[in-house]
Amino acid sequence: xxxxxxxxxxxxxxxxxxxxxxxxxxxxxxxxxxxxxxxxxxxxxxxxxxxxxxxxxxxxxxxxxxxxxxxxxxxxxxxxxxxxxxxxxxxxxxxxxxxxxxxxxxxxxxxxxxxxxxxxxxxxxxxxxxxxxxxxxxxxxxxxxxxxxxxxxxxxxxxxxxxxxxxxxxxxxxxxxxxxxxxxxxxxxxxxxxxxxxxxxxxxxxxxxxxxxxxxxxxxxxxxxxxxxxxxxxxxxxxxxxxxxxxxxxxxxxxxxxxxxxxxxxxxxxxxxxxxxxxxxxxxxxxxxxxxxxxxxxxxxxxxxxxxxxxxxxxxxxxxxxxxxxxxxxxxxxxxxxxxxxxxxxxxxxxxxxxxxxxxxxxxxxxxxxxxxxxxxxxxxxxxxxxxxxxxxxxxxxxxxxxxxxxxxxxxxxxxxxxxxxxxxxxxxxxxxxxxxxxxxxxxxxxxxxxxxxxxxxxxxxxxxxxx
Amino acid sequence: xxxxxxxxxxxxxxxxxxxxxxxxxxxxxxxxxxxxxxxxxxxxxxxxxxxxxxxxxxxxxxxxxxxxxxxxxxxxxxxxxxxxxxxxxxxxxxxxxxxxxxxxxxxxxxxxxxxxxxxxxxxxxxxxxxxxxxxxxxxxxxxxxxxxxxxxxxxxxxxxxxxxxxxxxxxxxxxxxxxxxxxxxxxxxxxxxxxxxxxxxxxxxxxxxxxxx
Numbered sequence: 029x030x031x032x033x034x035x036x037x038x039x040x041x042x043x044x045x046x047x048x049x050x051x052x053x054x055x056x057x058x059x060x061x062x063x064x065x066x067x068x069x070x071x072x073x074x075x076x077x078x079x080x081x082x083x084x085x086x087x088x089x090x091x092x093x094x095x096x097x098x099x100x101x102x103x104x105x106x107x108x109x110x111x112x113x114x115x116x117x118x119x120x121x122x123x124x125x126x127x128x129x130x131x132x133x134x135x136x137x138x139x140x141x142x143x144x145x146x147x148x149x150x151x152x153x154x155x156x157x158x159x160x161x162x163x164x165x166x167x168x169x170x171x172x173x174x175x176x177x178x179x180x181x182x183x184x185x186x187x188x189x190x191x192x193x194x195x196x197x198x199x200x201x202x203x204x205x206x207x208x209x210x211x212x213x214x215x216x217x218x219x220x221x222x223x224x225x226x227x228x229x230x231x232x233x234x235x236x237x238x239x240x241x242x243x244x245x246x247x248x249x250x251x252x253x254x255x256x257x258x259x260x261x262x263x264x265x266x267x268x269x270x271x272x273x274x275x276x277x278x279x280x281x282x283x284x285x286x287x288x289x290x291x292x293x294x295x296x297x298x299x300x301x302x303x304x305x306x307x308x309x310x311x312x313x314x315x316x317x318x319x320x321x322x323x324x325x326x327x328x329x330x331x332x333x334x335x336x337x338x339x340x341x342x343x344x345x346x347x348x349x350x351x352x353x354x355x356x357x358x359x360x361x362x363x364x365x366x367x368x369x370x371x372x373x374x375x376x377x378x379x380x381x382x383x384x385x386x387x388x389x390x391x392x393x394x395x396x397x398x399x400x401x402x403x404x405x406x407x408x409x410x411x412x413x414x415x416x417x418x419x420x421x422x423x424x425x426x427x428x429x430x431x432x433x434x435x436x437x438x439x440x441x442x443x444x445x446x447x448x449x450x451x452x453x454x455x456x457x458x459x460x461x462x463x464x465x466x467x468x469x470x471x472x473x474x475x476x477x478x479x480x481x482x483x484x485x486x487x488x489x490x491x492x493x494x495x496x
Numbered sequence: 497x498x499x500x501x502x503x504x505x506x507x508x509x510x511x512x513x514x515x516x517x518x519x520x521x522x523x524x525x526x527x528x529x530x531x532x533x534x535x536x537x538x539x540x541x542x543x544x545x546x547x548x549x550x551x552x553x554x555x556x557x558x559x560x561x562x563x564x565x566x567x568x569x570x571x572x573x574x575x576x577x578x579x580x581x582x583x584x585x586x587x588x589x590x591x592x593x594x595x596x597x598x599x600x601x602x603x604x605x606x607x608x609x610x611x612x613x614x615x616x617x618x619x620x621x622x623x624x625x626x627x628x629x630x631x632x633x634x635x636x637x638x639x640x641x642x643x644x645x646x647x648x649x650x651x652x653x654x655x656x657x658x659x660x661x662x663x664x665x666x667x668x669x670x671x672x673x674x675x676x677x678x679x680x681x682x683x684x685x686x687x688x689x690x691x692x693x694x695x696x697x698x699x700x701x702x703x704x705x706x707x708x709x
Binding site (some may be wrong): 176224439 | 512513514516518519522523524526527528529530531541547573574579580581583585600601602603604607608611612661662663664666674677678679681684685688689695696697698699700702703707
């Protein structure tokens with residue numbers, strides 16, 4: 029038999045019917061919704077007189093615009109946001125789907141709670157009207173972001189009409205240097221191949237460095253496949269994946285677990301499988317990364333300077349615009365840039381291992397005067413775990429705010445924001461213009477780089493600090 | 497959904513790389529659980545002089561009289577990247593746009609266009625720039641034509657061929673509702689589940705298996 033890539037296996041096992049030109053009607057195993065874009069899908073479905081095909085396989089969370097201040101309720105900082113929460117709650121109840129509501133102890137960011145609860149599984153198709161659904165590919169799933177109309181289609185039919193992407197493999201080979209994380213791998217990839225570099229592809233992350241990543245780091249790596257413009261990113265499941273999933277609330281149990289395990293062990297690319305594109309990155313030479321501009325591809329090593337146009341990878345107009353927006357100039361060392369705020373959170377970097385690494389940097393240290401620092405755990409489960417380990421006290425003693433879980437200030441929805449033209453270092457995924465607030469200047473990096481920068485008061489290299 | 501055949505219209509140039517959906521419709525402009533009421537928020541950050549304000553910024557292309565009535569956007573690479581929010585496409589559509597011509601699109605944005613009758617047309621950056629330069633001389637008097645059935649864009653004397661997958665092309669041309677179309681395959685879907693339930697029973701959750709709060 030012709031050797032097959034993992035993607036081909038994931039694809040072919042879900043084909044209900046072939047469509048024209050290589051497209052197919054694919055069975056969808058898990059649908060996740062949230063109050064920002066899922067609510068409108070449920071509403072539209074109902075207005076059309078349709079129902080959810082299989083409610084037991086549909087989940088919904090309140091993460092995007094929920095308040096993250098302690099003691100929160102249905103009120104949001106965003107004007108009019110409460111309507112999204114109330115309408116989502118009513119629609120979820122009516123549709124008979126499991127909702128992780130505002131006060132649910134299992135509430136959290138969709139891409140944090142789905143793996144945490146064993147909702148996403150190896151070999152499963154998972155969709156959500158959220159671009160970062162690719163995060164969940166880290167579990168060996170075929171997971172991708174869709175629009176609300178597509179979500180409605182998936183809800184009504186349990187399927188989607190999907191154009192088949194090309195296959196790309198990105199092999200990260202070697203041993204990660206100290207201070208270099210999954211976040212730095214994904215930024216390095218996007219910086220090197222551009223924010224449209226993955227366009228048209230489903231990307232399998234592989235190689236010795238990926239095999240060594242723990243599950244949470246793999247989720248971080250896959251999270252930014254959408255910033256690479258790929259349809260999705262995923263990683264072949266292995267013993268670490270299975271160990272992570274075993275005993276999770278929605279993971280298979282008993283005899284089902286054994287059968288599932290046997291099937292999941294087949295989920296890898298065959299040795300001689302051919303990819304439409306194959307890339308190798310030597311991780312041994314990488315450093316912690318930081319963005320200098322307004323696209324994730326505008327990223328360089330933390331000990332570098334803002335590049336000149338020729339080496340920036342941006343065209344002259346985009347380059348000039350990014351420099352102006354960010355108020356930086358060619359040749360300026362990134363570490364000389366003073367910050368006004370630091371943010372740790374988001375579906376990229378808000379899991380317990382992220383908080384542990386950031387706390388290790390912060391322990392016994394203080395956030396620099398004048399820097400507003402915020403930590404928002406990715407789920408209430410992460411928050412409880414962190415508190416059980418005393419990490420909350422490390423964050424607050426250092427001067428960080430400690431919040432309830434949610435997407436929070438990863439993006440500005442009309443509620444809380446950072447200041448106009450304020451420079452923010454953030455563990456999030458998008459440094460777009462005005463993403464975190466009107467005219468806010470965002471530099472994205474790993475949680476430990478955010479922590480080190482918060483202490484220094486300027487962008488900083490975590491490798492220069494002694495970490496307990 | 498309305499059918500897309502041949503469109504001749506004023507084309508507005510926003511030929512920048514990575515025009516993201518936060519730019520097309522800022523989150524703060526998504527004010528209710530609705531697909532409508534979004535046109536005012538289209539490109540709000542660039543279109544108005546102040547955040548949350550409505551005073552037109554005269555420098556922005558859509559505020560210039562010459563581009564009034566534009567129905568086509570000439571965009572740059574990776575157009576529509578970022579958030580999956582379909583509100584970006586709903587806002588474009590409500591404003592009057594029916595097509596975007598760009599070198600590449602974010603895959604989610606591309607799909608959202610097709611589901612809403614907006615044609616996403618891929619042409620090289622050189623072609624997009626050449627069209628924009630030709631249009632700029634007299635935008636109202638130099639409409640751009642998109643002939644979807646023929647997969648051609650015409651601008652003045654120049655003609656550009658483009659590729660689009662047959663599924664998306666047919667959905668646009670026929671104005672089909674994808675859900676209706678798929679629901680005709682109920683038998684195939686049931687047959688799949690019948691087989692799959694035996695092969696992968698763990699995928700099929702029972703409502704009783706639900707984890708309580």
